[in-house]
Amino acid sequence: MIGVDWGTTSFRAFRIALDGTIRDRRAGMRGLVNVPDARFGDTLRDEIGPWLAAGENHVLLSGMIGSRQGWKEAPYLPCPAGAPQVAAALVEIEFDWAQVKLVPGLSATDEAGVAEVMRGEETQVFGVLEAMGGSGLACLPGTHSKWVRVEDSRITGFTTHMTGEAFGALRGHTILGRMMREGPSNGAPFDAGVRRSGDPGGLLHHIFGARALVLAGSLAETDAAAYLSGILVGHEVRAALAAQQGTVVHVIGVPDLTALYARAISANGGFPERHDGEAAARGLALIGERAAWN
Amino acid sequence: MIGVDWGTTSFRAFRIALDGTIRDRRAGMRGLVNVPDARFGDTLRDEIGPWLAAGENHVLLSGMIGSRQGWKEAPYLPCPAGAPQVAAALVEIEFDWAQVKLVPGLSATDEAGVAEVMRGEETQVFGVLEAMGGSGLACLPGTHSKWVRVEDSRITGFTTHMTGEAFGALRGHTILGRMMREGPSNGAPFDAGVRRSGDPGGLLHHIFGARALVLAGSLAETDAAAYLSGILVGHEVRAALAAQQGTVVHVIGVPDLTALYARAISANGGFPERHDGEAAARGLALIGERAAWN
Numbered sequence: 001m002i003g004v005d006w007g008t009t010s011f012r013a014f015r016i017a018l019d020g021t022i023r024d025r026r027a028g029m030r031g032l033v034n035v036p037d038a039r040f041g042d043t044l045r046d047e048i049g050p051w052l053a054a055g056e057n058h059v060l061l062s063g064m065i066g067s068r069q070g071w072k073e074a075p076y077l078p079c080p081a082g083a084p085q086v087a088a089a090l091v092e093i094e095f096d097w098a099q100v101k102l103v104p105g106l107s108a109t110d111e112a113g114v115a116e117v118m119r120g121e122e123t124q125v126f127g128v129l130e131a132m133g134g135s136g137l138a139c140l141p142g143t144h145s146k147w148v149r150v151e152d153s154r155i156t157g158f159t160t161h162m163t164g165e166a167f168g169a170l171r172g173h174t175i176l177g178r179m180m181r182e183g184p185s186n187g188a189p190f191d192a193g194v195r196r197s198g199d200p201g202g203l204l205h206h207i208f209g210a211r212a213l214v215l216a217g218s219l220a221e222t223d224a225a226a227y228l229s230g231i232l233v234g235h236e237v238r239a240a241l242a243a244q245q246g247t248v249v250h251v252i253g254v255p256d257l258t259a260l261y262a263r264a265i266s267a268n269g270g271f272p273e274r275h276d277g278e279a280a281a282r283g284l285a286l287i288g289e290r291a292a293w294n
Numbered sequence: 295m296i297g298v299d300w301g302t303t304s305f306r307a308f309r310i311a312l313d314g315t316i317r318d319r320r321a322g323m324r325g326l327v328n329v330p331d332a333r334f335g336d337t338l339r340d341e342i343g344p345w346l347a348a349g350e351n352h353v354l355l356s357g358m359i360g361s362r363q364g365w366k367e368a369p370y371l372p373c374p375a376g377a378p379q380v381a382a383a384l385v386e387i388e389f390d391w392a393q394v395k396l397v398p399g400l401s402a403t404d405e406a407g408v409a410e411v412m413r414g415e416e417t418q419v420f421g422v423l424e425a426m427g428g429s430g431l432a433c434l435p436g437t438h439s440k441w442v443r444v445e446d447s448r449i450t451g452f453t454t455h456m457t458g459e460a461f462g463a464l465r466g467h468t469i470l471g472r473m474m475r476e477g478p479s480n481g482a483p484f485d486a487g488v489r490r491s492g493d494p495g496g497l498l499h500h501i502f503g504a505r506a507l508v509l510a511g512s513l514a515e516t517d518a519a520a521y522l523s524g525i526l527v528g529h530e531v532r533a534a535l536a537a538q539q540g541t542v543v544h545v546i547g548v549p550d551l552t553a554l555y556a557r558a559i560s561a562n563g564g565f566p567e568r569h570d571g572e573a574a575a576r577g578l579a580l581i582g583e584r585a586a587w588n
Contacts, residue, residue, distance in 0.1 A: 161498040202533025204455040209408040239496025
């Protein structure tokens with residue numbers, strides 16, 4: 001089968017053997033926003049044409065491609081939901097060269113009854129179910145980080161943190177950005193920001209302090225962005241791990257980002273276990289196995 | 295005497311009688327950023343010329359006019375400091391038509407040793423010392439909100455929260471702003487945001503929820519900005535009041551803003567007492583009385 005993790009900005013396709021091993025892969029920036037005139041079918045054919053020609057006929061798509069802004073809307077499936085429930089709710093889409101199905105996103109509500117939705121992350125979490133032993137906590141860092149709870153191989157709930165996007169807005173459009181210069185995103189200043197997030201005063205106080213530290217000469221301009229990032233990630237991790245210290249957290253994503261989150265999770269009493277983006281391929285395979293293909 | 299609260303964007307001058315009553319006032323947008331070519335002397339003469347002609351000879355300036363970006367830098371005075379200490383540290387400035395002195399800003403460090411500075415707010419706090427009975431907590435909401443601790447008529451410390459500026463960056467430059475339309479800044483949605491700040495999950499989770507509520511139709515687009523504002527102000531107030539419930543908080547500023555903060559303070563177990571911007575005039579009078587004029 002062919003599995004595609006098709007997001008807002010990126011496109012990653014995998015040719016997957018019956019035993020789940022990845023036989024081939026493609027990745028690029030042909031995410032939703034980079035597909036002109038919503039020509040999703042043509043884009044898909046461009047990308048996976050050779051695999052179709054080689055005889056593949058089952059194509060499973062996950063991610064924002066199943067949103068209202070995507071190819072066709074696949075309604076959210078409410079939690080709790082596991083791979084069998086998701087496989088039973090796939091949405092078929094018209095495509096002349098193969099059978100194509102869309103993975104629906106999941107919906108949930110947090111403790112206060114506020115709605116949560118995700119598209120694509122559920123598939124990545126299914127890809128690490130085995131490593132999780134079917135239960136536990138997963139974290140998918142990014143523009144809108146997700147923390148996903150799993151019990152008995154089903155996703156029972158999740159929460160979103162606007163960490164990545166808030167970081168961009170604060171760096172790009174406040175007084176903080178004006179004193180920042182390019183520098184490494186990892187290391188001691190990030191860790192200092194994570195520690196800072198545990199001090200009294202709250203997030204809105206801590207971020208302002210970044211400026212004071214630079215003005216006082218105790219934080220280099222090239223380290224200020226990493227420090228700000230540490231404060232925000234630290235606040236996210238502290239809130240997400242609240243009362244769950246000692247938990248193993250399965251962190252899924254690109255290595256640069258999972259490395260940072262692993263540091264922040266360790267600093268807050270959690271035990272990080274890192275997984276790369278191939279989790280999406282394993283999740284697509286898991287759902288694809290259970291799908292009703294013609 | 296003449297007292298001027300001269301900030302980054304605004305200019306407010308008061309002609310003050312010997313008994314402290316305000317005889318006349320001027321206000322406008324001739325703050326630092328709106329004074330071309332740093333012609334501060336000319337601007338001051340334009341604004342208060344008639345009062346000088348009427349015989350006033352003592353002019354006291356507070357605010358960012360005493361910063362490196364202002365007319366002349368008045369070095370920060372470390373906390374604790376009261377009006378007598380500030381009056382003894384005024385910085386004289388060259389001006390042909392009157393004797394002009396600058397109020398220095400104050401510096402402090404928070405519990406974690408991070409530096410804090412302010413310019414102008416100290417003068418406003420001195421203006422409410424009498425109402426405070428010489429001790430207590432003051433809050434000056436704004437782009438960079440200040441929470442100021444006072445003991446024995448001296449400012450002992452303070453913390454800054456980047457609430458107003460963070461609100462602007464989030465509204466203007468994230469996914470949250472794209473679903474917001476102009477609406478009232480007060481009322482039920484603000485209060486709902488304040489309540490939301492007390493839920494589990496943390497600030498970065500709560501702000502993302504604003505979008506979900508709008509998408510679900512349970513928050514109007516015209517109410518979303520007020521709700522976001524309530525979340526941020528709620529987080530600020532909760533952090534600043536932590537372990538100090540039942541405290542009277544003297545809120546100083548423009549009525550629209552102090553009204554909002556008063557609601558958030560009440561909702562978090564504090565007792566707000568509101569003061570308007572005339573606090574600056576009273577503070578300038580208090581310092582001016584103690585200054586060594588020729």
